[in-house]
Amino acid sequence: MKPLRSYLKLKHLIWPGLFLILMGLTAGLVAGTWGPIPAGLLSAGIGLLVVWLGSQASGFQGLWGKRSTQAGTNAVLATLAVLAIFLLTNFLATRYNTRLDLTENRLFTLAPQSQEVVKSLEDPVKVWIFDLAPNPADRDLLENYRRQNPDGFAYEYVDPQVQPGLAERFGVQNFGEVYVEKGDSRSDSSGNRRQLVQTISPSQRLSERRLTTALVKITSDRQTKVYFLQGHGERELNPGQGGLAQALTSLTDETFQAEPLNLANTAEIPADAAVIVVAGPQRPLLAEEITRLKDFQTRKGGLLLLVDPQANPELDDLLEGWGVAFSDRILVDPVAGRDGAVTIITEYGPHPITDGLNNGITFFPLARPLELGEVEGVEMTPLLFTNARTQAQQIGEDGQLQLDPEAPEGNLVLGAAFSRRLSNAPTPSPSPDAEEPPVQDEARMVAIGNSTFATNGLIDQQLNRDLFLNAIGWLSQEADPTFSVRAAEPTNRRVLFSPSQQIALILASLVFLPLAGLALAVGVWWRRR
Structure with missing residues (x-):
């Protein structure tokens, strides 16, 4: 019978011993406690190492001078170095937890x-x-x-x-x-x-x-009222193409309360109105309605004007005191799709409305530029800039686009924000303990040469919703508004095939590709035959 020592091959016990020690150390560090399992693994590993040392005692004489000993020592040192790096890496990963989100919309990172x-x-x-x-x-x-x-x-x-x-x-x-x-x-x-x-x-x-x-x-007690002007062909507040139902839902989600407003049937603008939205008027406003809107701008509040091309709501008297007018031209990008009628914005002016948009995309089908001027007492900030190749072309009486090579071109302004301190509001005295000076009440206005971007189906695209909600938030002059991009939603990446495309895909994968592989194999066999 061969000696038991030859069967056990005790000289190889070093490797399971080191492995058990490694398992014990890892289990103890990860668990944070040195319970029975980590202690048992460490004891078993140390025991195997002791047995290994005892089995090699007779061969230690002259061992260190051998080349095999030196190679083994290097292997042990390398193993211990790898073990130390592994333990240190696990310790640092547990102590300093860092997350890296590589998804397109940063789905695993809070907005x-x-x-x-x-x-x-x-x-x-x-x-x-x-x-x-x-x-x-x-x-x-x-x-x-x-x-x-x-x-x-x-x-x-x-x-x-x-x-x-x-x-x-x-x-x-x-x-x-x-x-x-x-x-x-x-x-x-x-x-x-x-x-x-x-x-x-x-x-x-x-x-x-x-x-x-x-x-x-749940953490806010405010009920901010936003009124949408009706009666002049403005965007309807219902579902369907061209409506504002999704915009109203977004406002409700942001704790705003949205209601329609018909100034022809109302003696005055409600006292609880924080923001009035005029979205896509197609017919002129009455003189009495213009007067009421001008009176509204003498108190704390905000007015959002979204005016489409080929519409003349006759707002000149309202806009004169703000230094802005809606141009009668239409924005055209010669190299963009859909005949250049869709204006894509990626450049924004510095303002709380656009702070969270960075270089994101907002787009406006059929938009008109603004004509800006300076008015004393009015702070004006351009918000939306077109790219350098965008042109402002005229529209003829027949409704057709008239391409003029001399038309204005460049970084035209599609939207702007305006604010004016109220003359009848007392100037608040700063508190010595306040970190920031108190904010005086203002009359505010935002003008954008397009209303389609906020309609059903388009407000969910890119950053259109964020622009609309940020504009409403700034106009409402809440005490602590939050301006930033809303929570990202997963992008729908489904690929939908028509019946004919499905048949073609099946034939390609189950018939044509196998036949091509078979023909290639036959050709190779024929050449080597």
């Missing part, structure tokens, strides 16, 4: 608005998810919020079947309902303590846009 909202939480806010089992994607999103404000934001998953009393107090009707609750109280007496965010399902996961909106709603 600037969401970050600002959650960081500014003064009272504790908790999100309750009434579902059977947590979803990893939803949990990652909630963790992103919690990391921004660990003391002010928390979340908890609740199984309605295990805690029916809690589900009943929230009024849960279906699995997947998500609520956000402000403070520690669970009372609904204030009407603003609890907010339903959405109902999640396997096909509809938790939305950052909706969660951020719910946080804004």
Whole structure:
């Protein structure tokens, strides 16, 4: 019988010994405690090393002078170096957690608005998810919020079947309902303590846009009124092509309250009007209506004018005091698609409305430029600049575009913001303890030579929604407005094939490609035959 030592091959025990030690150290560092498992692994590894050393004791004499010993020593040192690097890397990764989001729309990174909202939480806010089992994607999103404000934001998953009393107090009707609750109280007496965010399902996961909106709603007591002027062919406030239903929904999500306004049937503009929107008027306003809008501009408030080409609402008397006029020309980009009628904007002026847009895209089908002038007491800021090749062409009486090589060309202004301090408002005295000087009430106005960008189906494209909402927010003069890009939504990348394309794809993949491969193989065989 061969000696037991030859079967065990004790000289190879060094490798499992080192491996067990490595496993024990890794388990202890990751777990943060040196429990039975890490200690057992370390003990087993050290034991194997001791046995290995005992098996090699007789051969240690003259061992260090051998080339094999030197090579083995180098291998051990290299192994220990790799082990040290591995442990150090794991320690640093655990101690300094860093996330890198490489998705197109940065889907796994909170939008600037969401970050600002959650960081500014003064009272504790908790999100309750009434579902059977947590979803990893939803949990990652909630963790992103919690990391921004660990003391002010928390979340908890609740199984309605295990805690029916809690589900009943929230009024849960279906699995997947998500609520956000402000403070520690669970009372609904204030009407603003609890907010339903959405109902999640396997096909509809938790939305950052909706969660951020719910946080804004539950932490804000404001009800800002935005009125949309009607009666002159303006954009209708209903679903369908050319309507503003989606714009109204976005305003509601941002805690604004939108209502129609017909000045022909109203003696005066409502006192609670913070912003008035005139979107796409096709017929002239009455003189009395112009007078009421001018009176509105003598108090704290904002006016948003969205005027399309080939429309003359006769606003000159209203705009004269602001140093702006809507040109009767139309913007044309000679190298753009659709005959250059779509104006794409990537250059923005410095202003709170455009601060979060950076070099993003907003686009305006059929737009007209502005003509700007200086007026004493009015602060004017161009917001939207066309590219250098854009031209301002005339439209003939027959409605056809008249291309003029001498037409104005260059970085034309499509939109601008205006503000004027109110002469009847007292100048506030700065507080010595205030970090920033108090802001005096202003009359504000934003003029854009297009209203189509805010209509159904287009407001969701690129940054059109952000431009519209930021303009409303600035005009409303809220005490603490948040101007930044809203939460990104996944881009629909589905590829839809027509029936004929589906048949062609099937034939190409199942018939033509195999036949081509077979013909190539036959050709190679024939040449080598």
